Amino acid sequence: MRFLVLLTEDDHFARWEALDDAERERAFADYRAFSGAVRERGSILAGDALHEPGAARTVRPGPERAVTEGPYAETVEQLGGFYLIDVPTLADALAAARLLPEEYTIEVRPTLEVEV
Template sequence: MKFLVLMAEEDTWNRWSALSDAEQEQVFDQFTAFTEAVKARGSVLAGEALDRPESGRTVRPGPDRAVTEGPYAETVEQLGGFWLVDLPDLDAAVEAATLLPAAYSVEVRPVVDMGD
């Protein structure tokens, strides 16, 4: 089964910049532990860090499809990155997600199989 693992943290980019090199390395070690745990039971299909919310654009609903600067929703937590993983079940995905840094809220969501 495919799962999207979303990572969010309050003020994630400023907090990241404030970390020392050693602290950033510890975070990367946790990312590596997650990746290795997934690979042991399934596979990592994709994963990327995201740029700051203000660098993006949102296409709003409605007939005119207005485009606004920034994220979809105003929130203190900012989506900082994601993984798309293939694991046997939701329990395995959640178990692996617990290896990610505790500073992040981590959402694990099944991907709907839309067929070919």
């Protein structure tokens, strides 16, 4: 089964910039632990860190499909990155997600696996 793993944190980008080298290394160790746990159970299909919310553009609904600057919702919680993983069960996805840095709120959502 495929799962989208979303990593969010309040003021993520400012907090990341404020980390010292030891704190960043702990976060990187957590990412490596997550990657290893996923690979033991399945595979990482994609994943990446995102630019700051100000770099986003949102295409709005309606016949004009207006484009606005910024993310689709104004919130303190910022989406910092994502993984698309393929593991056998939701329990496997959650077990791996628990290894990501503890500062993040993690959303794990199954995909419909629609071929595009």
